[in-house]
Amino acid sequence: EHRRALPLLLRAIELSPEGQGLWNALGLCYQQLEQHEEALSAFDRALLLDPHFTAAMANRATTLIALARLVEAKAEFEAALVDDPNHVIALAGLAALAARRGNWPEARHFGQTAQSRVPGYPMAVLAEAEADIAEGQLEEAEASLTMLNENDQVHIIDQAIATGLLGDLADKRGDVKTAFAAWTRSGEVFRRYYQSHFSTIETP
Numbered sequence: 001e002h003r004r005a006l007p008l009l010l011r012a013i014e015l016s017p018e019g020q021g022l023w024n025a026l027g028l029c030y031q032q033l034e035q036h037e038e039a040l041s042a043f044d045r046a047l048l049l050d051p052h053f054t055a056a057m058a059n060r061a062t063t064l065i066a067l068a069r070l071v072e073a074k075a076e077f078e079a080a081l082v083d084d085p086n087h088v089i090a091l092a093g094l095a096a097l098a099a100r101r102g103n104w105p106e107a108r109h110f111g112q113t114a115q116s117r118v119p120g121y122p123m124a125v126l127a128e129a130e131a132d133i134a135e136g137q138l139e140e141a142e143a144s145l146t147m148l149n150e151n152d153q154v155h156i157i158d159q160a161i162a163t164g165l166l167g168d169l170a171d172k173r174g175d176v177k178t179a180f181a182a183w184t185r186s187g188e189v190f191r192r193y194y195q196s197h198f199s200t201i202e203t204p
Contacts, residue, residue: 005029009026024053027040031059036066043063047060054090057077057079058093062089077090091113096126107130132144164182
C-alpha cells in the first residue's frame with residue numbers, strides 16, 4: 001500500500017512543492033517503508049516550510065529513534081511540546097525514551113500525561129508497563145498489557161511488544177516456562193511481520 005502511494009505523493013509534490021502536509025505524508029510513507037534517511041529529509045522539508053509543524057516534528061523524532069539518534073529524538077519531541085503541550089505522540093515518545101534509559105519516574109509522568117489526552121495510547125501504555133514491571137507493580141502491568149493485546153485496533157507490532165513485556169513480567173514472577181512462551185510468540189510475530197513487509201519492497 002505504501003509502495004503504491006509513494007509515486008502518487010512524489011507527483012503531488014511536483015505539482016505543489018510548497019505543501020508542507022504533502023512532505024509530511026511523504027515522510028510517513030518512507031517511514032513505513034523503512035527508508036528512514038529519506039523520511040528524515042521529507043520531514044526536514046516540511047519543517048523548512050513551517051517550522052512550527054508539530055506533526056512533522058513528532059514524526060521526525062520517531063524517525064530519529066529508528067536511526068538510533070536518541071538524543072536528537074528527545075530534543076525534537078521536546079520542541080514539539082513547546083508548540084503543543086498536548087501533542088500525544090511527543091508525550092508518548094518522551095515516555096518511551098525515558099523507559100529506554102530506565103528513568104521510570106519520567107516514563108510514568110509522560111506516559112500518564114499522554115494517556116490523559118488519549119486513554120490507552122499504545123506507546124504510552126507500553127512505557128508505563130515497563131515502569132510497572134521494573135518497580136514490581138506486576139498486576140498493574142499485566143492488566144494494561146493484556147488490554148493492548150485484546151484490542152483489535154492496536155497495531156500488531158505494539159501487541160508483539162506487549163507480549164514480550166508479558167514475558168518479562170512472567171520471568172520476574174519466576175515463571176520461566178510462561179516467560180519463554182511469551183518471548184517466543186513475540187519474536188515470531190516480529191519475524192512474520194518484517195519478512196512479509198520487506199518482501200513487498202522492490203530492490204534495484
